[in-house]
Amino acid sequence: MSPDPAAHHHPALAHHFADLEQQKEAAALGMWLFLVTEVLFFGGLFTVYSVYRSWYPEAFAAASHEMVVWAGTTNTVVLITSSLTMALAVRAAQVGERRVVMWFLAATMLLGLAFLGIKAFEYYTEFAEHHVPGPGFAFEPAYARHAQIFFSLYFVMTGLHALHMLIGLGLMAVMFHWVWRGTITREYSSPIEISGLYWHFVDIVWIFLFPLLYLIGRHAH
């Protein structure tokens, strides 16, 4: 471990770590492991999705055709852009550009909010068209039963994704506060880095959700 005496006295160094390097490595490994659990969490949903899509391909295609594709596409662009601003925020934090970090974090949060706004509009549309599963569900009779499974999966998958976005936004707000307060410095930028990992992960989940939910009906109709 590095014997740098300055690191030992860094205010961000917790008592049980030998140095900042060890602390940073532990935090990064912890976040990667957490993301592994997230992969398995969404993995369960993707398994359910795969099983039912292979059983009921026509119903899934028909149901997917009802998605608001322009909204999904816009949201995909919004999220990819937010990943870019996030990456730039991390970079700025590593080189110690405090104001730049705050700008990019703000941009990331704004894009995240835009995503949630568009998502809320979509939910409203689906609610109005009686595509929410349950007693009020309405769909072409030939596909009505199995389309319910599609929409159930749609709401749970996108709902959990949106919940992760909300948590991400909260995380970003904390990071913004920490940068503003001066906790985050060039020597101690790992909180932003690991928050960035989380943000990118949530984006990647959407990159899978978008084609699986919005685009499978395209070629069939």
Next chain:
Amino acid sequence: MASSLLLPPRHYLNDGYGIKSWLLTRDHKRIALLYLAAVTFFFFVGGAMAVVIRLELATPVGDLVSDETYNKLFTMHGVMMVFFFLIPAIPSVLGNFLVPIMIGAKDLAFPKLNLASWYIYIVGGLFTLYALVTGGVDTGWTFYTPFSTVSSTTNVIPTALGIFITGFSSILTGLNFIVTIHRMRAPGMTWFRMPLFLWSTYATSLINVLGTPVIAITVLLVAAERVFHFGFFDPKVGGDPVLFQHLFWFYSHPAVYIMVLPAMGVISELVAAFCRKQVYGYSFVAFASIAIAVLGFLVWGHHMFVAGESVYAAMVFSILSFLVAVPSAVKVFNWTATMYKGAISWQTPMLYAIGFIGLFTIGGLTGLFLAAIGVDVHVTDTYFIVAHFHYIMVGGTIMGYLGGLHYWWPKISGRLYNEWLAKIAAAIIFVGFNLTFFPQFIVGYLGMPRRYHAYPPEFQLLNVLSSAGASILGVGYLIPMVYLMWSLRYGRVAGSNPFGASGLEWTTTSPPPTENFSEIPTVTEDAYTYPVRVEGHVA
């Protein structure tokens, strides 16, 4: 001699006395004690239900409680024992206390997260207790759909939420252990110098991290189906209830290893310490833990041999299940071989270790009956299964837990318990356990289905034996409660190494200081090196 020993002036137990110093602590040792209190509570709640279940089954007709109540009792017994006792017991109590000390660290990598895990566990437990006191739940701990989603009228949602929330406690504890073992080892503590308890804790943590999210999403889908009438498993919309079983067992079979692997780790420590020699075939025992964790993820389908899965899927799951038997057998053989030419002490922890090896052998061998599909068809969903998994869970996990608790109790509390009472309790538990569960193998092969409130009269004799055994077992569990509590105040001072055992935890004071060691140790030897070169009292 012992009477001249004094507790160290400064240790983690006298580092603050207020309630806040406990509820806001970040010290892994205090958090371990918080878990100890909580899991003990849930153990006795779950145990009380078992007592009523066994009383009901003493007669063939349903006379003590109604069928509805009976169903709630076995459901809550399973939920409490599995999710709130067996899964957290060894990792969260002994693991929390020992992982940092055994690798020579001051604490776990994420102490705040560790405390948060305890609160998450408590919140999950409160949800489940809420479900219990407001009427209970009757789905069985397995929550099979469509019964749990469309048929049951009981408190499925709060219970499912309780399990969902508690799952995060397991995930975060597992994550904390993995990062700690990777990043926090003391200088010289290489992977192959680690005590075997850490290998098994590491393997357990891997399962927790990889498996628990799947049960989390599964119970969430059940809740969504129940509350919002979403369709995932309901045949009415084309859903498949067997898909639920696949998702459920993808976690819940590995969960069996979450429960028993830490106990295996404890047994490795006990056998080494009380034979005063290295564990025979250290690396085989270490890798057997990892092999069990990995293979454990590939065998879930053996819970569905009669549930309508294809013949070929059944065969694949069957052969994989047999493969898990091999590393388990390797462990048993290695523990036995460790005793060869040992200096074997018959102190209480060793009695538990011996009990574990015997009972785990029976539990493991009866597992072969279940992996053999032709026999499984007959015995699955009968008392044979009940007996089998209680041999693993109670005969294995609880024996390991109690053995470990007795072994490290002087380290945790700084004091010695009454050895004679402890030996008597261990013997009572062993006899009571076998009397309770061995007859269930027989009554199971006769065909008595599990989860039956009433049963044909010809099964009564075996059930009476089982109920009688349960009452002995219950007394056996109460005795350690008494003498361990008593020892906290009146026990003789233990000294830093009362068993003359090897391991970093025995090089620090009993109880250890808050930062575990006066200075971070440097490790120069393999685990279980004897003679121990550290000064200290030898009992």
Next chain:
Amino acid sequence: MWSGTPLFPQQASTMAARVDNLYFFLLAVSVFFSLLIAGLIVFYAVRYRRRSPHAIGTNIHGGLWLEVTWSIIPLLISMVIFVWGASVFFAMSSPPEETLNIYVVGKQWMWKFQHLDGQREINELHVPVGRSVKLIMTSEDVIHDVFVPAFRVKADVLPGRYTHLWFQATTPGRYHLFCAEYCGTRHSGMTGEVVVMEPTEYQAWLSGGSGEGSLASAGEKLFQDLACNTCHRPDAQGRGPVLQGLFGKTQVLLSGESVVVDEAYVRESILNPGARITAGFQPIMPAFQGLVSEEQLLQLIEYVKSLQTQPQGLSK
């Protein structure tokens, strides 16, 4: 009260002895290893007990060959058990060609049996000795499970699909029938008896039935009541596929895939016809989900099956 406590279940089917043989082998393996381990542990514990407080054990690091040996031996034994167990299971899941079919509907908390000749029974199942019987089973609500310990057979009964179980009883008598999958409040009351009779007695029992007519004829009546016959006509002029001779054949679907017409497909085509349309037809058939009961479905299926043997089934 204590007399008449059996320690081993009766063997009353052709499968029972096969299962028990493997069970005894497993028992022998288990007893051997349990005694070996227990014996060694107790022997070592006594032989190598600690004689002085500071004694330490002799250090032995381990031996590769011993490790390999005690890995390979359990592996080989378990592979023998695997093959044996799989072959027993294969026999359990492969009913012979000629079986006496009986339909089973499970519901909370009773068993309903329908014999092809029309007899219906609840919680009691009469079968002849020496004949292979196949149960075709479904559930009206949650998952149940048919378990006859004396026959060593068990299979889950699922809502929304058909599962099968077969056995051949060898000894006349009355045997327990249990629901083995937890199904709610009165799960332990969802029991019954299998009555195994000599073939002649069985025939007598069958003819003493209620005289409701066969299952297929009940299905035929339902077929007309539901006006299925206006579209599914025997002369290929109808708007629906001809059903005569259809059961068991392979049908080409609108999607280009093909499907074997079995109980599950007929069931799906009645409840949710849009799911898999036969090539050359329009998806115009109304869905009967919720309109016909599980028992009526079985009657309809049996009627469609009966159209095999009597192509003129409609002109009665």
